[in-house]
Amino acid sequence: MAYEKKIPVDLDCPLRLTMSLIESKWKSCILDELRGGSPMRPSEVHRCLPEAAPRVLDIQLKEMVEDGLVAKTIYPELPPRSEYVITELGKSLLPIIDAMLRWGEEHFEIFERKYGSK
Amino acid sequence: MAYEKKIPVDLDCPLRLTMSLIESKWKSCILDELRGGSPMRPSEVHRCLPEAAPRVLDIQLKEMVEDGLVAKTIYPELPPRSEYVITELGKSLLPIIDAMLRWGEEHFEIFERKYGSK
DNA sequence: CATAATACCGAAAAATTTTTCGGTATATGA
DNA sequence: TCATATACCGAAAAATTTTTCGGTATTATG
Numbered sequence: 397m398a399y400e401k402k403i404p405v406d407l408d409c410p411l412r413l414t415m416s417l418i419e420s421k422w423k424s425c426i427l428d429e430l431r432g433g434s435p436m437r438p439s440e441v442h443r444c445l446p447e448a449a450p451r452v453l454d455i456q457l458k459e460m461v462e463d464g465l466v467a468k469t470i471y472p473e474l475p476p477r478s479e480y481v482i483t484e485l486g487k488s489l490l491p492i493i494d495a496m497l498r499w500g501e502e503h504f505e506i507f508e509r510k511y512g513s514k
Numbered sequence: 515m516a517y518e519k520k521i522p523v524d525l526d527c528p529l530r531l532t533m534s535l536i537e538s539k540w541k542s543c544i545l546d547e548l549r550g551g552s553p554m555r556p557s558e559v560h561r562c563l564p565e566a567a568p569r570v571l572d573i574q575l576k577e578m579v580e581d582g583l584v585a586k587t588i589y590p591e592l593p594p595r596s597e598y599v600i601t602e603l604g605k606s607l608l609p610i611i612d613a614m615l616r617w618g619e620e621h622f623e624i625f626e627r628k629y630g631s632k
Numbered sequence: 633c634a635t636a637a638t639a640c641c642g643a644a645a646a647a648t649t650t651t652t653c654g655g656t657a658t659a660t661g662a
Numbered sequence: 663t664c665a666t667a668t669a670c671c672g673a674a675a676a677a678t679t680t681t682t683c684g685g686t687a688t689t690a691t692g
Contacts, residue, residue, distance in 0.1 A: 409618070410617075412543065412618075413622065414618040421530075437668090439667080448650090451650080455650090464624070475658060476658080476668055478669065478670095485621070488617065492613045492617060496532040499532045507525060511525060555638090556638090556640085557638070566681095572640070593638040593639080593690080594687085
């Protein structure tokens with residue numbers, strides 16, 4: 397059998413449920429990349445998030461498909477081609493992603509000063 | 515020297531900055547507990563989140579103090595007493611916590627059906 | 633006097649996530 | 663032919679987080 401997510405979504409409390417869907421390192425960024433609604437090929441996602449190891453993006457995209465946040469289409473072509481699109485469920489998370497993005501922008505300097513290297 | 519956070523806050527992108535402040539397992543729940551604004555003693559926090567190992571709550575509270583989301587007061591008494599209060603910066607994250615809480619409530623059934631045991 | 637409660641910390645174990653590496657297969661372009 | 667690009671996967675290593683365990687010290691309670 398294929399790759400298996402170790403810890404499934406957290407059903408103990410609504411807050412942790414939401415967190416568990418997006419808390420891994422790159423999922424929120426992936427949602428942000430897919431926000432526009434146009435499909436992206438995996439290689440595009442990799443290029444947009446070059447700091448992430450490609451393997452993690454694969455795994456996280458797969459989990460997001462399983463969770464229903466993203467839909468995947470595989471085209472039976474060679475060389476292989478596939479595409480990911482954000483689903484309605486995924487889109488419903490975008491206000492949260494937006495709020496986090498804005499919060500980060502608004503409070504960046506505080507943490508720059510505090511933790512910034514230079 | 516005391517406990518040191520391994521990975522500090524993520525300054526690479528605003529979205530990851532925000533995430534890095536709240537993504538560890540219990541931080542969002544701690545913020546939710548402190549939302550009211552009244553101070554809580556560590557033992558109270560432990561009692562409110564009994565699923566979390568007390569040690570993690572200590573560590574995460576400490577990090578949240580360092581990050582400025584929570585303020586700590588130590589009373590030089592015996593037996594020891596200390597209190598945590600949410601700061602203005604911490605409060606500014608509450609709309610995000612709220613949004614996640616609401617999203618979790620609204621979409622709970624989907625994931626119950628999908629991943630629920632019974 | 634023994635026990636529990638208070639707050640906290642270090643060290644180590646366990647669990648989980650992330651990264652790296654190598655491999656599958658086919659097509660295109662130099 | 664050789665390198666590159668495509669998409670994907672498994673296994674193992676590395677990094678990180680979470681948990682468990684034991685210990686400090688003092689007061690109050692039975």
